[in-house]
Amino acid sequence: MTSSAAIVTLDHVSKRYGPPGSPPAVADLSLTIPAGEICVLVGPSGCGKTTTMKMINRLVEPTSGRITIDGEDVTAIPAVELRRRIGYVIQHVGLFPHLTVGENVAVVPRLLRWPPARISERVEELLDLVRLDPATYRDRYPAALSGGERQRVGVARALAADPPLMLMDEPFGAVDPILRDRLQNELLRLQARVHKTIVFVTHDVDEAIKMADRIAILQRGGVLAQYDTPDAILAGPASEFVEHFVGADRGLKRLSLLRVRDLPLSDPLTASVGEPRGDLRRRLESAGADYALLLDADRQPLGWIGRHELRDNSSLAADDATPGSPTLQPETTLRDALSTMLGSSVQLGVVVDEADRVLGVISVDAISDVLRSRPAQ
Amino acid sequence: MTPDEPFIRWDWIVANLDDIGERTWEHVLMTVIAVVVGFAISFALSLLIVRWRRLYAPLIGATGLLYAIPSLALFALLIPLTGVTLLTAEVALVSYTLLILLRNIVAGFDGVPRDVVESALGMGYGPWQLLWRVQLPLALPTIVAGLRIATVTTVGLVAVTALIGQSNLGSLIVQRGIRASFPTAILVGAFGSVLLGVLADVGFIALQRRLTPWVQARRG
Amino acid sequence: MEFLADVIAWFTAPEQWAGRDSIPIHLGGHLALSLLALVGGLLVALPIGIAIGHTGRGSFLAIGLSNVGRAIPSLAILGIVFPISLRLNLGFGFAPTLIALIALAIPPIVTNTYAAIREVDRDLVEAGRGMGMGELHLLARVELPVGAGLVMAGIRTAAVQVVATASLGAVISADCLGFFVLKGIATQDDAQVFAGALMIAALSMVVELSFAALQRLVVSPGLRSDRGLTAFTEPGRVPRDALP
Numbered sequence: 001m002t003s004s005a006a007i008v009t010l011d012h013v014s015k016r017y018g019p020p021g022s023p024p025a026v027a028d029l030s031l032t033i034p035a036g037e038i039c040v041l042v043g044p045s046g047c048g049k050t051t052t053m054k055m056i057n058r059l060v061e062p063t064s065g066r067i068t069i070d071g072e073d074v075t076a077i078p079a080v081e082l083r084r085r086i087g088y089v090i091q092h093v094g095l096f097p098h099l100t101v102g103e104n105v106a107v108v109p110r111l112l113r114w115p116p117a118r119i120s121e122r123v124e125e126l127l128d129l130v131r132l133d134p135a136t137y138r139d140r141y142p143a144a145l146s147g148g149e150r151q152r153v154g155v156a157r158a159l160a161a162d163p164p165l166m167l168m169d170e171p172f173g174a175v176d177p178i179l180r181d182r183l184q185n186e187l188l189r190l191q192a193r194v195h196k197t198i199v200f201v202t203h204d205v206d207e208a209i210k211m212a213d214r215i216a217i218l219q220r221g222g223v224l225a226q227y228d229t230p231d232a233i234l235a236g237p238a239s240e241f242v243e244h245f246v247g248a249d250r251g252l253k254r255l256s257l258l259r260v261r262d263l264p265l266s267d268p269l270t271a272s273v274g275e276p277r278g279d280l281r282r283r284l285e286s287a288g289a290d291y292a293l294l295l296d297a298d299r300q301p302l303g304w305i306g307r308h309e310l311r312d313n314s315s316l317a318a319d320d321a322t323p324g325s326p327t328l329q330p331e332t333t334l335r336d337a338l339s340t341m342l343g344s345s346v347q348l349g350v351v352v353d354e355a356d357r358v359l360g361v362i363s364v365d366a367i368s369d370v371l372r373s374r375p376a377q
Numbered sequence: 378m379t380p381d382e383p384f385i386r387w388d389w390i391v392a393n394l395d396d397i398g399e400r401t402w403e404h405v406l407m408t409v410i411a412v413v414v415g416f417a418i419s420f421a422l423s424l425l426i427v428r429w430r431r432l433y434a435p436l437i438g439a440t441g442l443l444y445a446i447p448s449l450a451l452f453a454l455l456i457p458l459t460g461v462t463l464l465t466a467e468v469a470l471v472s473y474t475l476l477i478l479l480r481n482i483v484a485g486f487d488g489v490p491r492d493v494v495e496s497a498l499g500m501g502y503g504p505w506q507l508l509w510r511v512q513l514p515l516a517l518p519t520i521v522a523g524l525r526i527a528t529v530t531t532v533g534l535v536a537v538t539a540l541i542g543q544s545n546l547g548s549l550i551v552q553r554g555i556r557a558s559f560p561t562a563i564l565v566g567a568f569g570s571v572l573l574g575v576l577a578d579v580g581f582i583a584l585q586r587r588l589t590p591w592v593q594a595r596r597g
Numbered sequence: 598m599e600f601l602a603d604v605i606a607w608f609t610a611p612e613q614w615a616g617r618d619s620i621p622i623h624l625g626g627h628l629a630l631s632l633l634a635l636v637g638g639l640l641v642a643l644p645i646g647i648a649i650g651h652t653g654r655g656s657f658l659a660i661g662l663s664n665v666g667r668a669i670p671s672l673a674i675l676g677i678v679f680p681i682s683l684r685l686n687l688g689f690g691f692a693p694t695l696i697a698l699i700a701l702a703i704p705p706i707v708t709n710t711y712a713a714i715r716e717v718d719r720d721l722v723e724a725g726r727g728m729g730m731g732e733l734h735l736l737a738r739v740e741l742p743v744g745a746g747l748v749m750a751g752i753r754t755a756a757v758q759v760v761a762t763a764s765l766g767a768v769i770s771a772d773c774l775g776f777f778v779l780k781g782i783a784t785q786d787d788a789q790v791f792a793g794a795l796m797i798a799a800l801s802m803v804v805e806l807s808f809a810a811l812q813r814l815v816v817s818p819g820l821r822s823d824r825g826l827t828a829f830t831e832p833g834r835v836p837r838d839a840l841p
Contacts, residue, residue: 059499084501094496098514098591108500141591157500167499445805446798447761453778453794457600457787533670540768541782550676555768560680567673574668 005036005197006070006164008056013065014222015051025051026222028065033214035164036195040212042202044245048222049201053167056199057086069165084111087158087166087196091173093150095142101127101153102138108161126156129190131354148179155187159194166198172207178326178340184210185331189354205246209234209256210333217242231257252335258370260337260351261330265360268293268348271305271316278313280305293350294321299357301327301350327352328362338367386561397549401569404545407535408573411467412528415474422475423482433483440476448473448537456541466538473534474527481523485516518589525581532574536566546570603788604795618776620796626691626772627800630763634695635756638702646707646751650714650744651732659711666704671762674700679769694766694773701762702755709751713744749815753808760804764797774800 009032016024026048033039041049054060056067058079067074074082095104102123109119127134130152142150151171158166172180184207191198202208208215209230217225217233219241226238234254237243247253269292271280280292284307294302294316303321325344328337328351341349341364348361390397426433443451451469459465489512497511539547549566553559607613613620649655675697682693725734767775777793780786 057499059495080501080503082501083499088496088499090492090496090499092492094490094492094494096493096497096511096515097490098589100591111501111506143591154496445757445801447764447801449764449775449778450761450794450797450801453781453790454798456782456790456794461782529668533673536670536672537765539672540765540779547672550672551768554676555679558683560683563676563680567676570673571669574670578668 004162004164005195007035008033008039008165008197008199009066009068010052010056011066011068013052013055013062013067015048015055015060016063024063024221026055029218029222029224030065031216031224031227033197033199035197037213038191038198038200038211039214039216040200040202040208041216041218042205042208043218043225044220045203046220047218048220049203049218050169052218052222053169053199053201056165057083057088057167059083084108084161085163085165087161087163089154089158089166089168089171091170093154093171095150095153095157097142100139100141101132101145102134104142104153105157105160107157108163112161114161122160126159129159129193130156130186132156147175148183151175151183152186155190159196164197166196168198168200170202171200173202173204177336180207181332181336181340182329185329186354187211188331206253206256206333206335209253210336217245252371255335255338255367255371256333258334259330260328260332260334260362263334263362263366263370265351265362268350268358268361270295270358273297273302273316273318275316276313277310277316280316281307281310284310293358293361294318295358298355301352301356301358325349327356329353330359334367334370337362338364385564389561390565397565397569400544400546400549400566401573403543404532404535404547404570404573407463407466407470407538407543407545408528408531408577411470411531411535412474412524414467415471415478415527416524418471419475419478419482422479423486426479426483427486436479437476440472440479443472444476448534449540452538452541461542463543466535466541466543470531470534470538474531477527477530478523481526482516482520485519485523486512488519489515514589518585518592521581521585521588525578525585528577528581529574532570532577536570546573600787600791604791607786607788607792618780623772623774623776624796624800627760627763627766627774630691630694630698630766630771630773631756631760631804634698634702634759634763635752637695637699638706638755638759639752641699642703642706642755643710643748645703646710646748647714649707650711653715656711656715659708662704663708666701671697671701671758672765672768675762675765675769689769690766690771693769694763694771698759698763698766702759705754705758706748706751709754710744710748713747713751716747717744745815746812749808749812753805753812756808757801757805761797761801 010029013026013029014024015026016022029048029052041052043049051060055062056069056074058074069086095101096107099107105123105126106119109122114122123138124134127137132149132152137145137149137153142153145153154171158168172183175183188211200208200211202211212230214228215230215233216227219225225245226233226242228238233242234246234257237246269284269287269289271292271294273294273296284290284292290307291304294305296302296318302318303323305316305321309320325346326340328340328349330351330353332340337349341347347365348363350361351359353359422432422436426436446454448469451472452465455465455468459468493511493515494507497507502511535543535545536547536550539545539551546566546569549562549569551566554561554563554566616622646659649659675694678693678697678700682688682696687693763771763773764775764778766773767779774793774797777789777796781788781790781793
């Protein structure tokens with residue numbers, strides 16, 4: 001799969017909706033987004049982050065200033081053509097209800113008049129990329145999909161024509177936190193493969209810290225408060241506004257910089273369905289442990305079994321385990337992991353890979369250690 | 378209602394099948410002309426409304442006013458202008474379709490979700506492509522519903538045009554029936570137009586189902 | 598325009614105001630037919646609509662009736678009633694037209710009344726029952742007042758429908774304003790045709806506006822329901838709900 005990424009520059013860009021003299025939505029904004037990076041525009045409402053993003057694909061026309069993509073001024077080409085070269089994902093996705101999933105994904109290639117064979121191939125490729133089995137999903141209509149599935153189709157659709165630039169406007173804003181974590185992780189995995197330039201708008205500073213290579217914090221009126229890597233911003237906020245916006249718990253926020261995969265995982269004692277209880281009890285006793293993780297045939301976690309539940313020698317069944325709390329993934333930030341574990345009142349979080357297979361466990365203590373060990377600000 | 382023997386003369390029906398067929402065909406033709414012309418006008422007007430929203434109220438008001446005039450009166454008002462002709466009939470018939478079609482077409486376009494329009498524009502659809510490939514297909518169910526109601530209404534109104542000399546199933550009711558004190562013709566004309574109306578209704582429902590396969594899809 | 602002068606001349610000619618086929622006679626006939634048909638329709642349809650709405654049973658009737666009503670053109674109803682009326686020796690003109698008009702008036706009143714009662718928030722009804730209100734009490738104090746708007750919309754629809762269709766009674770020689778239109782066509786008297794049409798149109802407008810005002814009066818200021826679920830679409834009636 002070919003991959004391309006563009007450099008985006010904003011040069012003294014501003015947008016004013018009223019007559020000259022009225023307060024601007026975006027005032028004199030200049031920044032450069034390096035190729036292949038995720039740049040997150042974040043700020044309170046009214047800061048012009050969405051307006052700024054929309055000026056890149058000219059859904060909003062700048063009042064003054066210049067925007068270039070790979071050096072080419074965006075006003076140099078017809079808007080419609082420009083947009084076909086940029087991937088666009090919005091909060092409620094906006095999948096076309098009257099087209100199947102396959103047809104939705106094929107929209108831009110069709111507009112660009114790709115040969116049908118190539119389109120078909122590309123649709124398969126993309127559905128695989130977002131982990132939706134083409135055979136199952138290709139001919140379904142959006143109404144038959146879940147929220148998460150729709151988001152994924154939206155991303156696939158935006159990537160269809162292999163654009164060098166993607167614009168995403170609060171794409172995960174409308175889903176629940178657990179699904180949001182999953183989708184964020186998937187996007188990060190995707191980006192690791194395709195390395196596109198992505199401009200990502202969000203109001204959630206934690207999402208910004210998790211997703212961004214670079215964060216642009218905007219104040220009301222599109223004023224750039226700070227533009228730097230997440231680490232740098234947390235370590236050295238440029239102003240009181242930034243400090244306030246990022247939040248007083250900067251120490252905790254730094255937990256957003258680390259991910260589950262950055263910590264060593266422990267191996268829990270595992271049991272399989274069908275194992276006699278007596279065997280498991282003996283293993284637990286010799287290991288000095290009280291709980292074992294029950295796995296199914298695919299190494300997917302079914303839940304925990306306590307030593308006190310192993311009275312006789314019958315075989316373990318799938319529903320013997322107490323269903324565990326939400327699972328964690330390697331890309332999940334330590335902050336989200338801690339939040340999930342505390343929310344479910346568990347000491348251990350089960351970490352799974354993209355196919356939901358168990359990789360190991362992580363403990364609340366291990367995360368707290370990280371908090372303690374990092375230099376305080 | 379069970380007609381007894383001398384009430385309906387079945388032999389007459391059989392003997393006059395040709396005429397009945399011709400009247401039916403004329404009835405269908407008049408209906409089709411009115412609905413097609415009415416749709417063309419309404420569609421053009423609604424494109425204007427989509428562009429300039431403030432036109433909506435006055436246009437709905439005007440077409441509503443036309444609609445409120447009883448059919449016989451509307452035909453009659455036109456007679457001094459266009460005579461006792463097919464043109465008079467069709468002008469009035471078209472006028473009656475306008476309110477229904479205009480309302481439904483505009484409602485159809487209004488019903489297209491905003492995020493669909495936004496994502497379409499963001500992906501690079503030009504304005505005409507947006508109309509043809511996105512807005513129109515999604516507005517179709519409502520538009521077809523409007524066509525359905527307009528057509529069934531028109532079928533009924535066509536019968537009244539027999540009073541101004543037009544030839545259709547209504548003439549069976551009026552000229553061959555009432556004026557000749559001949560119940561059979563009345564009943565044939567009456568049931569004929571009812572049947573046409575029902576067929577049109579059912580036909581449009583089927584059409585709508587065929588045109589919008591995505592409406593049936595729902596999460597299990 | 599010369600034509601308008603003709604029309605005015607027709608209106609002011611003395612023959613129109615005295616004698617057998619004068620304006621007063623036909624106007625009177627038209628109004629009589631309309632009024633009686635509306636009353637008759639109310640007498641039949643209101644109880645039915647209330648009963649179906651309150652008990653919730655037989656709703657298929659309410660909905661089916663409106664669908665059937667829409668499919669049958671009024672000329673057809675007239676056409677069907679007429680021969681029966683002859684059979685039963687009820688004669689030309691008045692009787693069959695009245696019967697047909699009553700038949701036309703019933704569906705919108707039933708449908709709207711049913712919908713009105715149904716639409717009354719079931720919570721209100723339950724609250725009332727919980728407070729110990731008897732069924733009749735509920736009906737009178739809760740369901741009817743709250744549903745009044747929709748019921749009025751149904752009555753209004755029926756009224757306009759009836760007044761408009763009454764003009765067709767001229768086909769079967771009933772005394773009504775349609776007489777002038779048909780006579781004018783037969784005698785190729787364009788002025789008369791136009792005059793007849795003007796009268797019909799004017800009467801329709803008056804009825805429509807009066808009932809609209811009445812509807813607004815009846816609805817308690819706390820509610821606002823201008824949506825009638827009428828199925829009738831001809832001649833000359835606006836379907837309040839044109840969507841599928």
